[in-house]
Amino acid sequence: MTCNGYIFPGQGSQIVGMGQSLCDAYDVARDTFAEADEVLGWGLSQLCFSGPAEALTDTRRAQPAILTTSIAAFRALQSMRPDLPPPSFMAGHSLGEYSALVVSGALRFADAVRLTRTRGEVMAQAGEQHPGSMAAILKLDDEQVAALCAEAALATGDVVQVANYNAPGQVVISGGKAGIKAAADLAVAAGGRPRILAVSIAAHSALMQPAATEFAVAVSATPFATAGTPVVGNIHAQALTSADAIRAELVAQLTSPVRWTATIRRMAQAGVYCFVEIGPGSVLTGLVKRIEPDVATANVAEAGDVASALLQEEGR
Numbered sequence: 001m002t003c004n005g006y007i008f009p010g011q012g013s014q015i016v017g018m019g020q021s022l023c024d025a026y027d028v029a030r031d032t033f034a035e036a037d038e039v040l041g042w043g044l045s046q047l048c049f050s051g052p053a054e055a056l057t058d059t060r061r062a063q064p065a066i067l068t069t070s071i072a073a074f075r076a077l078q079s080m081r082p083d084l085p086p087p088s089f090m091a092g093h094s095l096g097e098y099s100a101l102v103v104s105g106a107l108r109f110a111d112a113v114r115l116t117r118t119r120g121e122v123m124a125q126a127g128e129q130h131p132g133s134m135a136a137i138l139k140l141d142d143e144q145v146a147a148l149c150a151e152a153a154l155a156t157g158d159v160v161q162v163a164n165y166n167a168p169g170q171v172v173i174s175g176g177k178a179g180i181k182a183a184a185d186l187a188v189a190a191g192g193r194p195r196i197l198a199v200s201i202a203a204h205s206a207l208m209q210p211a212a213t214e215f216a217v218a219v220s221a222t223p224f225a226t227a228g229t230p231v232v233g234n235i236h237a238q239a240l241t242s243a244d245a246i247r248a249e250l251v252a253q254l255t256s257p258v259r260w261t262a263t264i265r266r267m268a269q270a271g272v273y274c275f276v277e278i279g280p281g282s283v284l285t286g287l288v289k290r291i292e293p294d295v296a297t298a299n300v301a302e303a304g305d306v307a308s309a310l311l312q313e314e315g316r
Contacts, residue, residue, distance in 0.1 A: 005272035006087045006103060007288070008070050008096035010258075011203075013281035014062045016051035018301070019069040023049075025303035028079045029072035032109070036068040039113045044068060059127075059201065063095050063120040064113050070099040070279030071109055073300045077278070080306055087276070089239070089267045091232040093284055094164075094204070094258050095119070097250070103278075104227035106246055111222050115250075118218045119211075123201055123254070126211035132202025133180040134163060137171050140192040142261075145171040148190060152183035163204035164258045167290040172197070174205035204257055212254040219247050237262035264291045276300060 022029035033045035092100040101107040137145050153160040158179025164172035184194035224243035233240045233249045237259045240246045274296040277284045285297045
């Protein structure tokens with residue numbers, strides 16, 4: 001897949017049943033889930049395959065679950081065609097960055113499972129200590145959304161900031177509940193369409209600073225290597241070139257916005273013409289088509305997708 005870019009989904013892509021068909025069809029996927037079960041000490045595979053949905057949605061479980069499903073899907077693809085050329089670049093949306101780092105060789109899978117478990121735990125704790133809110137703002141440009149966040153923060157005294165620059169006309173904001181409500185009202189007045197999200201954690205905002213401080217301890221104790229394939233980081237939309245850069249990225253990511261639009265444009269400018277989303281769901285594929293309408297896309301989420309991706313490649 002020369003000049004392909006691999007992209008990996010983040011939290012919100014989880015769905016009961018994810019990974020089941022991969023494990024039924026590919027030994028390497030089954031082994032991936034078994035390794036995660038062993039690392040965690042509980043049945044992540046059973047949760048992914050059978051739910052319940054409420055437990056799978058819990059950030060403490062969803063994060064290692066999405067990581068594991070993504071790596072199982074990648075390994076299934078790799079096992080079917082070990083001769084495929086490596087991608088030119090990789091990236092992951094928020095949590096998905098851990099999947100990208102594993103595939104790039106910068107982070108061992110077992111360590112990634114541990115880190116995502118810890119990440120989910122410290123984020124949940126921070127959310128309990130400082131409950132927040134998030135909202136998707138549609139139909140406004142990035143600068144408008146950033147300005148209304150600043151206005152709402154000034155009016156309410158709450159934290160209000162951009163959490164995700166997902167695509168043109170789709171920006172997610174995060175912060176205190178009163179501040180997000182004020183920002184949503186300002187968005188309506190500006191001609192936007194806000195949607196309050198069903199979360200109690202203000203991800204990618206200053207309210208996650210306690211989580212970032214605690215998480216830094218786990219990150220510093222984890223071995224990293226330089227990525228074998230460039231991984232474009234969320235914060236600056238630049239390739240992470242060293243283990244130290246990766247560590248800094250993963251800690252700062254908790255309180256910084258995901259610059260997904262800039263990330264995809266950076267990859268496209270570098271020559272990526274096909275973006276392959278590997279992991280549950282197809283959220284990123286939709287965002288990519290909004291950001292770079294002329295590129296090709298493919299999905300590898302379940303067993304049937306592996307075969308489809310290979311047929312698509314053979315038809316080039």
